[in-house]
Amino acid sequence: MRVLVCHYHEIALKGRNRGKFERLLVERLLQVVGDEHIRSIKRARGIILAELTPRGERRRDALARRLQYVYGAAYFAFAVRAKLTIPAITRAACSLIAAEQGATFRITARRACKQFPYSSQEVNEKVGASVVRRLGKKVQLTNPDIECSIEIRESEALLYTKKIRGGGGLPVGSTGKGLVLLSGGIDSPVAAARMMRRGMEIAAVHFHSIPHTSPASIEKVRALCGVLARAQGSIRLFLVPFADIQRAIVASGAKEKFRVLFYRRMMLRIAGALAHRAGAAALITGENLGQVASQTLENIAVIAKAVDNPILRPLLGFDKEEIIREAEALGTFPISSLPDEDCCSLFVPAHPATKAAAAAVQEEEQKIAVADLVNQAVSRAEEEEREAQWEEKEKAR
Template sequence: MACVVVRYHEIALKGGNRSRFVARLVDNLRAATAGLGVTHAQSLPGRIVLSLADGAALDEIQARVATTFGVANFSCGVATALDLDAISDAAVAAASRAPMESFAIVTRRADKSFPLTSPQVNARVDLDEPAVAIAIEILPRAAFVSAGKIRGPGGLPVSISGRVTCLLSGGIDSPVAAHRMMQRGCRVGFVHFHGGPYTDRASRDKARELVAHLTRWQLRSELWVVPFGDIQAEIVARVPRSHRVVLYRRMMLRIAAALGRRGGARALVTGESLGQVASQTLENLAVIAAATPILVLRPLIGMDKAEIIAQAERIGTFATSILPDQDCCSLFVPPHPTTRATAAEVAAAESLLDVDALVARGVDAAERETFVFPPPVTARGARESA
């Protein structure tokens, strides 16, 4: 029977909690491959086996498994009886399908009752640098034979670490931050602030496209879109120029926290990197985070711009992020924003505002949209553009 053998790494280090992590990964793999011909997903010692029906959509199954966090690597192969002849036939068939100049057969005998040792099963040609490794994995009820390994995204299975809400600007940084939190097992919701009615729809359209793309790693996402232009205008009219950017960010955190709580988020996520812009100094980051008691996570805090861009390119968000738009971060920005705001200065500035009313205005005006992967099929049979 055709199968996909999925292996994990970090999950194996979880000790007494391992079964919970493995169960979540099995559930996520089932959800990711639903409707593609996977008949069974089974957890076995050190691996998960997806059994495939005849005619299963193997290419798409591989693509889905390759974007399932928690997967270290996986192989496509077959399950055979615990019989040396059957195992040998399967290994020969696997080798014949793999274009190569050299190969190695590497056996892992999890079932120690099997009469042959791993070296007795192995056959090797070019031991040091084989072009393809034929893997034979002997387990209590079956052997699995596969050729080669496909790298997975690693990390922890989505949802095992809980829910977070990411402030998504539409730029390069925040989509990378969201992706990194998914890799650490978080289910990520999104909040996008736009400058309407003072800006066009470009930033909103970018945010939707970015969330649609990122959803392939967690299968379902929610995006809140918040009109922020009038709130910014209120701040501009009442507070000193130098502290406006800090107050914008504090207001965003409060609104995002309120929206995140509706979905059970236990932390906020931002794309901030230390020293990258005026609002991202140690002093400003501290007073901004103090606006709300919810935990603020900054997964990019120690990365430089080149590293962030490289990861954006790897995950496929960079091309969308650099599209021109009018985002609220550049709206009403003073020429010389403070880089060392203090709690006292911020408190004095916010005393000129009805903070609760502004937060309520943003929350009440927010619009929610749900994204799923793959996108639903329209009546004409085409995928909707999420």
């Protein structure tokens, strides 16, 4: 029976607060992997060890695909255990290496228990010599076909040949809560995941213009929340009807060139009110400098002046290819690529302002019944709790 070993990096730097971060990482690991797959879990020095149930042992491949959503973890391994003797460690290493394809190998030992009578280098040499003799494989220290890691702990040795990358960063919930403006496009889910990686728990708000647009964007956002919720169990989603606000802005007579900026400022105000309801201290957007007319430096500054909430923009300096790569790795890209109609595509001016002045926008905005429209939208917002969704083929196993 294998044991799941979880290594972390950044948490190790936390000093006196380290225990709090470790406990939260344990909670998130159980949440992502599922109680039915883990018999017991404990913190050891510098690592977390999870005993798998028979079901967990059978579903190791499926569990490995889940582990990228455990933020706070650097990497995982399904390890075998051996007694703290060179013969026992050698037998385990030979068994692991024999099961792998390849002609070259290296042994990488790390001695966490300094009372063990052999140094890490001596373990490498002794075990490596036995592997050469018994299996006929060649030692190659650089880019070997097989790398067998050996961790010498206080009461046992842990051995594995494959590392599984974790989510990195900090455990979700360790640095507060944010509300992401989730459009259904490629950028905002990646922005949400970036902040989750920095320890933020998230809620989400989506603005739609039904009946002027199709309900496709709502279904996309629900599906995106199902992916993002893999890292925290569930996500609170607010669905805000925005068409009446757009019609009111058009009917107000305020300058057309500022219309998209009015939309964005209204969205931030509504999101700020909903963030308070959700207990979120910050707003998160997928804004990307220069990507569209509303995301020039001048317009970003004008839009931000609508609220006092901190606004986090983790993708501001990314290029589109970088964002797409992250969306593909996260699992949101296929959903985000589905066709839909963004609410901001409704009543869009032919020539939007790209370098608006705050004073000019605020003067024109006085023609709009801002407070009434915000209150109306907040009162009409629908709330849903979206649970984590995993691939159907994984569920069936």
